[in-house]
Amino acid sequence: MASQEQLSAIKVARVLMVGAGGIGCELLKTLALSGFQDIHIIDMDTIEVSNLNRQFLFRQSHVGQSKAKVARDAVLRFRPNISITSYHANVKDSRFNVDFFKEFDVVLNGLDNLDARRHVNRLCLAADVPLVESGTTGFLGQVTVHLKGKTECYECQPKPAPKTYPVCTITSTPSKFVHCIVWAKDLLFAKLFGDKNQENDLNLRSNDDANSSEHSEDVFECGKDKDIEQYGRRIYDHVFGHNIKVALSTEETWKNRNKPRPIYIKDVLPEKLTKENGNTKNGCATDDVSAMASLGLKNPQDVWGLAENSRVFLESLRLFFLKREEEIGNLTFDKDDQLAVEFVTAAANIRASSFDIPLHSLFEAKGIAGNIVHAVATTNAIIAGLIVIEAIKVLKKDSSNYRMTYCLEHPSKKLLLMPVEPYEPNKSCYVCSETPLSLEVNTHCSKLRDFVEKIVKAKLGMNFPLIMLGASILYEVGEDLEEDMVAIYAANLDKALSELPSPVTSGTVLTIEDLQQEFSCIINIKHREEFDEEKEPDGMLLSGWVEAPVDKDNNKPLGNGESTSNALPEEIMEGEKDVEIQETSEGTENVTGKKRKLSEVSKSTTPDHSGLSDESRNHNQLEKIDVDDEDDELIISDDWESLTKKKRL
Amino acid sequence: MDGEELTEQETALYDRQIRVWGADAQRRLSKSHILVYGMKGTVAEFCKNIVLAGVGSVTLVDDRVVAEEALSANFLILPDKNQYQGKTLAEVCCDSLKEFNHMVHVSVEKGDISTFGVEFFEKFDTVVISCCSLAKKKLINQKCRKLSKRVAFYTVDCRGSCGEIFVDLQDYKYSKKKLEETIECQLEYPSFEEAISVPWRALPRRVSKLYFAMRVIELFEDVEDRNPGETSIADLPGILKLRKELCETNSLSESQVPDALLERLLIGTREFPPVCAIIGGILGQEVIKAISGKGDPLKNFFFFDAMDGKGLIEDISEPNTGSQAALINDDM
Numbered sequence: 001m002a003s004q005e006q007l008s009a010i011k012v013a014r015v016l017m018v019g020a021g022g023i024g025c026e027l028l029k030t031l032a033l034s035g036f037q038d039i040h041i042i043d044m045d046t047i048e049v050s051n052l053n054r055q056f057l058f059r060q061s062h063v064g065q066s067k068a069k070v071a072r073d074a075v076l077r078f079r080p081n082i083s084i085t086s087y088h089a090n091v092k093d094s095r096f097n098v099d100f101f102k103e104f105d106v107v108l109n110g111l112d113n114l115d116a117r118r119h120v121n122r123l124c125l126a127a128d129v130p131l132v133e134s135g136t137t138g139f140l141g142q143v144t145v146h147l148k149g150k151t152e153c154y155e156c157q158p159k160p161a162p163k164t165y166p167v168c169t170i171t172s173t174p175s176k177f178v179h180c181i182v183w184a185k186d187l188l189f190a191k192l193f194g195d196k197n198q199e200n201d202l203n204l205r206s207n208d209d210a211n212s213s214e215h216s217e218d219v220f221e222c223g224k225d226k227d228i229e230q231y232g233r234r235i236y237d238h239v240f241g242h243n244i245k246v247a248l249s250t251e252e253t254w255k256n257r258n259k260p261r262p263i264y265i266k267d268v269l270p271e272k273l274t275k276e277n278g279n280t281k282n283g284c285a286t287d288d289v290s291a292m293a294s295l296g297l298k299n300p301q302d303v304w305g306l307a308e309n310s311r312v313f314l315e316s317l318r319l320f321f322l323k324r325e326e327e328i329g330n331l332t333f334d335k336d337d338q339l340a341v342e343f344v345t346a347a348a349n350i351r352a353s354s355f356d357i358p359l360h361s362l363f364e365a366k367g368i369a370g371n372i373v374h375a376v377a378t379t380n381a382i383i384a385g386l387i388v389i390e391a392i393k394v395l396k397k398d399s400s401n402y403r404m405t406y407c408l409e410h411p412s413k414k415l416l417l418m419p420v421e422p423y424e425p426n427k428s429c430y431v432c433s434e435t436p437l438s439l440e441v442n443t444h445c446s447k448l449r450d451f452v453e454k455i456v457k458a459k460l461g462m463n464f465p466l467i468m469l470g471a472s473i474l475y476e477v478g479e480d481l482e483e484d485m486v487a488i489y490a491a492n493l494d495k496a497l498s499e500l501p502s503p504v505t506s507g508t509v510l511t512i513e514d515l516q517q518e519f520s521c522i523i524n525i526k527h528r529e530e531f532d533e534e535k536e537p538d539g540m541l542l543s544g545w546v547e548a549p550v551d552k553d554n555n556k557p558l559g560n561g562e563s564t565s566n567a568l569p570e571e572i573m574e575g576e577k578d579v580e581i582q583e584t585s586e587g588t589e590n591v592t593g594k595k596r597k598l599s600e601v602s603k604s605t606t607p608d609h610s611g612l613s614d615e616s617r618n619h620n621q622l623e624k625i626d627v628d629d630e631d632d633e634l635i636i637s638d639d640w641e642s643l644t645k646k647k648r649l
Numbered sequence: 650m651d652g653e654e655l656t657e658q659e660t661a662l663y664d665r666q667i668r669v670w671g672a673d674a675q676r677r678l679s680k681s682h683i684l685v686y687g688m689k690g691t692v693a694e695f696c697k698n699i700v701l702a703g704v705g706s707v708t709l710v711d712d713r714v715v716a717e718e719a720l721s722a723n724f725l726i727l728p729d730k731n732q733y734q735g736k737t738l739a740e741v742c743c744d745s746l747k748e749f750n751h752m753v754h755v756s757v758e759k760g761d762i763s764t765f766g767v768e769f770f771e772k773f774d775t776v777v778i779s780c781c782s783l784a785k786k787k788l789i790n791q792k793c794r795k796l797s798k799r800v801a802f803y804t805v806d807c808r809g810s811c812g813e814i815f816v817d818l819q820d821y822k823y824s825k826k827k828l829e830e831t832i833e834c835q836l837e838y839p840s841f842e843e844a845i846s847v848p849w850r851a852l853p854r855r856v857s858k859l860y861f862a863m864r865v866i867e868l869f870e871d872v873e874d875r876n877p878g879e880t881s882i883a884d885l886p887g888i889l890k891l892r893k894e895l896c897e898t899n900s901l902s903e904s905q906v907p908d909a910l911l912e913r914l915l916i917g918t919r920e921f922p923p924v925c926a927i928i929g930g931i932l933g934q935e936v937i938k939a940i941s942g943k944g945d946p947l948k949n950f951f952f953f954d955a956m957d958g959k960g961l962i963e964d965i966s967e968p969n970t971g972s973q974a975a976l977i978n979d980d981m
Contacts, residue, residue: 026926029724033690033922050664056697056749078724138669139934139944299654301672363660367668374669377701378934381694385926389955392923403958410945416931417953417960 009395010035016104016129017041018091018120020067022375023110023134025055026384028071031108032079034388040104042087042096043068048336054377092119092463094479098518101127106394108387109133112373114159118431118461119517121146121154125432126518130394132387138374141383141407145390145422148432150399156426166534171201172247173257174355177348181368184347185333188239189340191220193320193331202239229272232317236265236310240350260354268310289323291315291342292362300362304346306353313346335370344369382407386417430460430544436509436522437544441497443505443527446539448475449493454538460521462514469502469510478515497525655679659752663703674941678704679752681940682772686710686762686789687779688738690722690920691807694929695777695936697725700746702937706754707746708773709739710762722920767792775801775936780878783871790817790841801939804841805932806863808878809917810955812928813863815841816935816947823942838949839966847965849899857961859952861906865892866914878918885915913956924955931960 015036017027020043031039045067047058057074058067066088076084089096091111101107101123109131111117117133124131124146131146133154146153169175170183187202220235244262248254291297291312297304304312316339320328324339333340345365352359366372386405393401403419411418428435439455448467452475456465467475475489497504504510506527513520523542531539655663655672659679667675681704685696688711700707713719715733720726725745726733733741739757746755762778763785770776770792778789786804793800794817802817821836839847845864852860869884869891870877880888888911896903931951938944950963 030922030926033722033724033925049661052750053663053666053701053703056701059748060751078727080728298657300657300660301655363664363667372665372668375665376669376934377666378698378930378937380930381698381926381933382930385923385930386958388923388926389958405958407960411962414962415959416947416951416962417927417958419958 011037013105013395014038016107019043019110020071022054022380023384025057025071026381027110027387028075030384030388032075037082040085041068042091044090091116094516098126101129104129106391107131122517122519132390134383134387136379136383139379139409141379143386144404145402151422152425153432155431156429167201177352177357177360178368180348180351184344185369188347189333189344193328228318228321232314233265244354258356263354268307289319290338303359303361309346309349312342316343341366430521436524438524439542440526440528441540443498444496447496459542464514464516466513472502474500670941674943677941680705681774682706684708684773684776688742690925691805691929692779693723693725694925695932696746698933700749700753708756708758709743710758711739712737715741722922722925767795770800771796777803779805782877783867787842807920807924807928808914810921811859812924812953814932814951816949818939825944836948844965847967849901857952857963858905862910862914880915882915927953
């Protein structure tokens with residue numbers, strides 16, 4: 001179709017791609033084939049085996065290498081005369097500043113996390129460069145176009161908040177396998193192998209048992225020359241036996257629940273696995289260390305029984321101490337760390353046995369623990385094609401024809417690919433409009449550090465914040481600060497807001513800026529004395545721009561009267577490709593109005609099988625609303641509206 | 650389900666997609682054999698998708714020698730004359746596809762597909778053809794239908810900003826999840842010939858105009874004895890004349906087959922890579938669905954036009970073949 005005008009627009013265009021993963025590989029290929037000649041691509045990741053089923057520019061031999069670079073080289077093989085510049089770097093690096101972004105005619109995102117998406121959105125707004133944003137999960141996908149002042153920005157609609165579980169559900173009353181996974185990953189794994197200085201609620205379940213907490217401290221101490229298996233058995237008995245027994249003593253908790261069963265290692269595995277002299281094969285590299293391998297377990301799809309899980313538990317723990325001792329104390333759970341996945345699977349399954357929750361295979365447990373997002377090549381290819389179509393419109397400045405396109409799995413009205421006109425900017429968006437936010441906070445108790453961590457970083461997504469009250473700077477992060485200033489800011493962090501050199505009290509207006517993002521916003525402070533620990537765990541409440549409604553009912557606070565401290569955050573958007581359109585099974589409670597509707601539609605439009613009526617009904621509706629005979633009409637029916645209408649809050 | 654387990658290597662490589670369609674579907678894929686004819690850009694995209702997905706084998710048929718023009722939307726051909734000179738399209742594409750996934754057997758079959766006997770097609774579960782004349786589409790579809798085993802048949806074509814997929818799964822049973830239950834469904838497909846013989850006036854009024862436009866051009870190429878895609882804007886008067894005749898025969902208003910659309914299809918003989926990616930992606934997805942027996946397959950045409958961005962499913966069949974999936978077992 002390419003007209004001459006279109007071809008020349010493509011030829012001279014400078015394009016920035018962010019992400020060389022699932023969508024990125026497809027996109028780079030399609031851009032090159034379409035005639036783009038100057039493409040820059042940023043990706044900080046290296047290639048992994050599980051990428052190879054869809055990131056078709058990569059081969060087994062590339063595992064471990066930079067995605068951006070290998071993708072570049074692969075595409076240059078079939079288009080040797082174009083220019084592709086690769087950056088093996090984080091898009092948040094300071095060198096990718098507004099001036100860098102200004103060099104491009106369009107920015108195309110193929111990212112896998114919310115944080116980077118928000119960051120790129122702000123840079124595109126600051127540099128006034130159009131952004132084409134995308135995401136896929138399974139057979140679902142979407143492409144959206146963002147042009148400052150013309151269409152909404154990526155952040156005009158509040159994003160889903162991370163899924164959280166009340167602490168007591170995790171520590172005391174799990175009812176689903178995911179609760180056991182969170183316990184195994186965020187509590188037990190973190191306690192044994194993570195930073196010892198981190199607060200950890202592993203033993204927080206009983207308020208009347210002072211001895212046990214003393215007892216528990218040495219339980220986790222592993223003396224130098226101790227027998228590691230013996231140590232593993234002690235941990236096992238403590239967390240699956242002793243702690244359950246202690247929990248059972250709070251009878252109130254179990255009035256309306258099934259009681260868990262304490263499990264002791266001697267009942268499951270009376271014999272020790274290893275002889276004292278140790279019998280593991282020598283010389284295996286860290287990467288290869290696997291409890292499954294050393295126990296001869298082959299199939300990750302198998303669901304192991306309690307005994308097998310217990311063996312995997314002891315063996316993986318032993319291997320950590322034997323082969324990876326130097327990492328202990330610094331480990332965080334990583335879905336690509338085989339041994340960590342084995343340990344978490346086994347621990348979660350043993351806990352699930354206690355609580356009579358169905359056990360799961362390592363394959364399934366890994367998916368839950370790693371928040372792995374389903375991904376297939378076809379959806380990425382389709383979405384990449386749609387991105388290029390929008391990018392070409394952007395280059396032709398054909399803004400009346402910009403479309404957001406959804407790739408659906410169960411289309412209702414024959415539309416497998418559904419284009420929708422983009423929305424206008426949200427006038428109350430704190431990112432692309434200058435609407436002030438307001439913050440309710442206890443200015444006497446909350447420290448500047450809380451404000452920086454919980455609001456400025458977590459909610460506003462800033463990397464290099466500068467916090468000002470009038471002309472005075474309360475806090476700043478940057479590379480070239482004077483030493484004395486750094487000291488003052490560090491001291492400020494530990495002061496309550498009302499005790500800062502320029503006190504922050506009710507009525508104070510703060511200006512927060514991110515110098516890299518060239519983004520600033522204003523926050524009106526309102527003092528409030530009390531906060532609900534369960535509902536407002538941050539101890540402060542940001543409003544003005546409304547966050548995705550987290551349906552508290554879905555958090556099922558099961559603890560009847562038991563104290564619960566902070567809710568454990570569980571990231572849902574860190575997988576391969578996080579997306580707006582969530583699978584309907586998990587986490588629907590966290591999606592925003594728009595997304596919830598889309599999910600509902602894709603669920604409800606599973607064709608009903610009652611015969612012909614559905615089809616003819618759909619058809620009639622389509623006829624009624626779709627009277628325009630233009631070729632490029634955009635179908636908008638009541639249903640489309642409900643599908644795509646966004647709550648303007 | 651089949652008792653055979655996926656290997657460790659398969660589980661690691663296919664991890665993310667097993668999470669989409671399950672281990673059973675992956676096993677079925679790895680035992681499936683696909684025949685592909687007509688190696689243009691859309692088909693290259695399709696082949697990439699199914700090789701990555703991990704089908705058992707892909708057999709390519711296309712004896713045309715590689716020419717400059719073939720490179721435009723086909724990333725399987727490296728623009729190095731020394732590499733492709735003297736080789737056929739199928740051979741060059743085969744070499745590239747093999748690299749994508751060593752677990753898939755990719756090979757070339759030489760010869761004129763029209764002359765292959767019925768027994769040749771029996772070796773395959775799925776046949777995908779592209780760049781075929783009307784007669785060839787009908788012929789190959791018929792051969793697939795003569796076999797006692799069910800061979801899924803697809804045609805795919807892209808013209809400029811537009812693309813079309815046709816699907817014939819004959820009598821197809823599949824299961825799908827509805828809420829928490831798994832239900833069994835059945836669909837009956839018309840052959841290509843049956844589908845395009847459905848009188849236009851019998852079709853719903855809002856049927857995609859692309860359907861009609863593609864039929865006009867297909868028939869034009871047939872009566873003029875042209876190779877597929879061998880048209881230009883100079884053919885417009887002839888095309889418009891044929892449109893008039895067809896519309897009169899079918900009592901359809903000529904406005905349902907707009908001039909502008911026909912013009913675009915005539916000019917757009919070169920493929921437009923984003924459309925190849927989209928059509929090749931949808932086709933890959935459909936073939937995977939049909940092999941794995943999971944999810945609603947599309948029945949029986951799909952159209953995409955980059956001008957309006959819509960990807961439309963159209964059911965072009967006699968009303969009595971049932972346009973909705975029939976429920977055969979609902980004992981839950």
